[in-house]
Amino acid sequence: SWTASLWEKCFEKLLEYKETFGNCNVPVPYKIRPELGEFVRAHRTLHEQKKKGITNLLKNEQMNRLEKVGFCWTVAGVVAHEDRNCNAVCKNEACDDIWNIRLGELREFHIAHGHMD
Numbered sequence: 767s768w769t770a771s772l773w774e775k776c777f778e779k780l781l782e783y784k785e786t787f788g789n790c791n792v793p794v795p796y797k798i799r800p801e802l803g804e805f806v807r808a809h810r811t812l813h814e815q816k817k818k819g820i821t822n823l824l825k826n827e828q829m830n831r832l833e834k835v836g837f838c839w840t841v842a843g844v845v846a847h848e849d850r851n852c853n854a855v856c857k858n859e860a861c862d863d864i865w866n867i868r869l870g871e872l873r874e875f876h877i878a879h880g881h882m883d
Contacts, residue, residue, distance in 0.1 A: 768808070773828065776805040781835065787870045790837045798874050806837075813839045 768776075779802045784790050796803030809832065812824035876882050 776802060777831065780805065780832075780837070784835060786873070790832075790835060798871055798878075809837070810839055 779799060780790055780792070783792055783799075783802060790806075792802055792806045794803045794807045796806075809824065809828075813829065816824045816829070872882060
């Protein structure tokens, strides 16, 4: 279960991710910040449950805040085995988004470790 403080902390990390990558399409799993990947996966699942009538797990306020920042509830475009992008309309667009995700991951790794090896 997501406590209010944990939810806010993860939401802030999602906003940081969006600032870095320009979208909220966090890969799942996300090796650099596993808790952010889990947050995304869990909220997509909670959204599916809400659509099925289990409404007490995902608050409307949380759902609205996620949607307002461009959170995508489903994963439609699949590139390769592990890379996913929910807003892709064609393979080339999905590839561009995945490339940008990987570039951002490389930047974060460089910041954290001081090298790109």
